Amino acid sequence: MSAQHDLTKNQEMVLGALSAADGPLSAYTILDRLRDRGFRAPLQVYRALDKLLDYGLIHRLESINSFVACAHPQCHGHGSIAFAICEKCGQVEEFSDAMVQQHLSERSRERGFKPSKTVIEIRGTCAACLAA
Incomplete structure (x- = not known):
C-alpha cells in the first residue's frame, strides 16, 4: 500500500483487488469480488476508487470504463x-x-x-x- 496515504479499509480492499487482478476491472466486477468481504453497494466501490484515483494509486481506462492499479505509483504521479x-x-x-x-x-x-x-x-x- 502507500506510505503517503492512510487508506481506509475499503480503499485497501479495492486497491488489493486491482493489484491482484490479471487485467483491468470495472467497478461492478470489483463489487462482485468484494461482496464476501462486506461490500454491498456500488457507492462503496466508487468512493474508494475516487480516492485511489486522487492518490495516484490507480488509473481509469476511459475507453473500456475500467480501472487498473498503477504500475509505478512512485514514479510519475499525475504526469x-x-x-x-x-x-x-x-x-x-x-x-x-x-x-x-x-x-x-x-x-x-x-x-x-x-x-x-x-x-x-x-x-x-x-x-x-x-x-x-
Whole structure:
C-alpha cells in the first residue's frame, strides 16, 4: 500500500483487488469480488476508487470504463501516462515516455493550455496474442 496515504479499509480492499487482478476491472466486477468481504453497494466501490484515483494509486481506462492499479505509483504521479490495451486478451501495459511527454507539454504551452493530466490509450493486439 502507500506510505503517503492512510487508506481506509475499503480503499485497501479495492486497491488489493486491482493489484491482484490479471487485467483491468470495472467497478461492478470489483463489487462482485468484494461482496464476501462486506461490500454491498456500488457507492462503496466508487468512493474508494475516487480516492485511489486522487492518490495516484490507480488509473481509469476511459475507453473500456475500467480501472487498473498503477504500475509505478512512485514514479510519475499525475504526469503523462500511456496504456497499451490488448483487445483480444485484455492485458494492459502501463508506460510513460519522456519524449512524448515533452512533445505534448511543448504543444500545450504553445497554445496556452495547462494540462492537469494526460492519459493516452492505445488499443490493439499484444505480442503474445499476435504470436498465438
